[in-house]
Amino acid sequence: MKNHILNLFLPILIILYGTDGKVFRVSKMECRSLDPSFTYFETCKLTRRENGRSSLYVNQVILYKDPINDIIFNLGGFKTVKNRRFQFLNETLDYCVLGQLLLANRYFRFLMTPLMRFSNINGTCPIQQHIIVNGFSVDENTVKEIPIPNGVYMFQLRTSLMKKWRTVIRVYATRVDKYSE
Template sequence: MKDRLLSLVLRILIILDWSEGKVFKVTKMECRTLDPSFTYFRSCKVVHRENGRAALYINEVFLYKDPIDDIILNLGIFKIARNRRFQFLNETLDYCLFSRQFLASGFFGFLMTPLLRISNVNGSCPLQQNIIINGFPVNEDTIKEIPIPNGVYMFNLRTSMKKKWRTDVKVYATRVDNYSK
């Protein structure tokens, strides 16, 4: 039922307000550790490039030294309008199941493939190393296929490891027709 409703809403949005080439301008990013005894962020920044393009840099250090084989990712997308947040999407992915079968669907399918290409994460489980995302590009070639209308959005990625929420990363972006030339 939920999948059908999401599919219907996305189709309506595509019909009403979708045009090829829409892009995201990232305004800021916040990384928060929910359990400092487990992990912390050495760096979390947005580097703004020419004409509104950006790159995301994250370096997450794990204090927990054993292999981690219980990883749940939760992606929430919120449209921000008039100082209010409206949840646009709430999708959860079992990362270890994904790494064995590569079954990313929906919005995770749009995000995981380019993210795995630019990070040091090898796409397998258990996870045994720190996570380094060294310049995830936000430009015409990445995540433009996400079918949402123009506006201001917050992408919220929460990570649960060992059955406890450990991190919360928020990326604020504005969906526009094109980058300023």
Template sequence: MKDQLLNLVLPILMMLDCSEGKVFRVSKMDCRTLDPAFTYFKTCKVVRRENGRSALFINEVFLYKDPIDEIILNLGIFKVVKNRRFQFLNETLDYCLFSRQFLANGFFAFLMTPLMRNSNVNATCPLQQSIVFNGFPVDENTIKEVPIPNGVYMFQMRASMMKKWRTDVKVYATRVDMYSE
């Protein structure tokens, strides 16, 4: 019942409060390894730039040396209101299947297209190298088309590799109309 109501209300909220040019102001990022024997984060930081813009730096090192071909990604978007989080989106996909039909998947395509441009990750399976996002910019030109209203959000990306959850990355950001000048 709750999911059905969310599916009805969410598109209406998006249409009412979604205008072109809205941007995200990132406040913090948290990268957590769920299996330290498999992978760890060498770098996980937000670098603030001018007028509220920022860049995300992530360097995930794989200790597992064989090619990884079973990758499941889970994206959750939560709206944060006071001390509560309301789940806005929960989408899971098989990365190897997604990489073959890259733009066929709705919301993940919004997020993954700019991420792939700013990383060393190839768009094919299996993964064989560590993952590096070397200054993924969060500004007017990235992920602005994500259709959600103003407010505080938590983006959570979890990765399962070889049938076990290995990483959990959370980015906290505020959706605003424009950066301060």
């Protein structure tokens, strides 16, 4: 039901407001472990480059020693207007069942296609290593296809490992026409 509402709402939003915004200016990133005995973040860093561009660095250490074959991702997108957040995206994906079809899901494709170039994530299950994202560039060449209008947004990626929510990563960004020159 939620997917049908989203599939209806997103095209209407695009028609009403257009997709003039071409880039995201990232202002903040937060990584939180919900179970530090299972996993923790060694690195969670945002570096700002020239003219508003930025890079994201994450090193998630997994303390669980056995292969993990139960992984659920939940991707949420929120538009911030004044002091309120309106959720426009709430997609959940079973990574181990649909990992190979990850790029078939249009919302995860926007996130995962550029992310896989900068990380050790390979789309297969089970995982046995730490998760490393080394310099995921947020610029006009990576996430420009996300069809949302200019504004302030928060993107949230929650991860469930072994049937329990373990991590939350939030990225706060502003959609703008272009980076400052």
